[in-house]
């Protein structure tokens with residue numbers, strides 16, 4: 742007679758913005774770690790070998806509600822990673838585009854974390870990774886302001902979740918070679934090569950920090966140094982400095 746074996750189901754990871762860049766790198770690493778993947782993007786996604794692709798625009802209330810429901814039904818790891826940059830400065834950017842960014846970088850992160858955390862807290866395991874940015878430490882744009890919110894929100898939530906065995910972490914990548922800058926029509930040709938990281942290196946370092954239960958991950962020594970310095974400088978000084986190095990289109 743065959744003995745029935747109690748085999749635990751694989752852990753589930755839901756990743757937003759999983760079609761390319763850092764999100765796709767997370768998907769590759771977590772698949773290799775045996776995770777069942779729920780991949781979310783507004784782009785059509787290939788079906789992962791174990792998991793499901795969901796096409797959803799997280800700035801559309803109906804689509805966001807569908808993904809919230811999926812999070813509420815229980816995932817072990819939630820990676821809020823979808824994001825984009827504006828090609829133009831604040832007053833040259835249509836307000837609808839600014840609101841869309843606020844919806845994706847803040848409302849979607851807020852709602853999905855709120856939906857996903859309760860079942861993690863009940864189980865006493867799992868966690869949330871919210872992709873912010875190194876720019877979140879610097880007063881440079883509405884993009885950086887939204888990423889600053891992600892850092893602040895994640896660290897506050899991390900404090901409340903940690904005693905229950907659940908990790909919440911803000912990931913702050915620096916320059917990463919993805920389609921991000923081309924999509925935002927930014928000319929990055931002046932950024933020195935050594936400042937760039939690959940999306941695979943960023944995702945690997947983020948997952949290592951997540952396993953170490955950190956609430957903040959800044960991949961790369963050069964980025965750690967920039968973050969440390971940025972946090973000590975007066976915001977009036979850094980915002981003036983950043984205005985001289987802005988890579989977006991100036992006002993016409």
Ligand SMILES: NC(=O)c1ccc[n+]([C@@H]2O[C@H](COP(=O)([O-])OP(=O)(O)OC[C@H]3O[C@@H](n4cnc5c(N)ncnc54)[C@H](OP(=O)(O)O)[C@@H]3O)[C@@H](O)[C@H]2O)c1
Nearest residue numbers: 758761762763783798799822823824874916917919920921
């Ligand atoms: N690359 C960098 O240097 C860098 C540095 C710091 C932080 N980050 C952050 O890292 C995260 C990942 O960016 P990435 O560099 O990997 O860029 P990416 O390759 O452009 O990936 C972002 C993904 O998010 C998706 N997305 C955008 N808006 C969406 C929406 N409304 N609903 C669902 N999915 C949406 C994009 O789809 P579409 O292709 O259709 O737009 C894309 O697949 C972002 O949060 C970004 O802010 C990037």
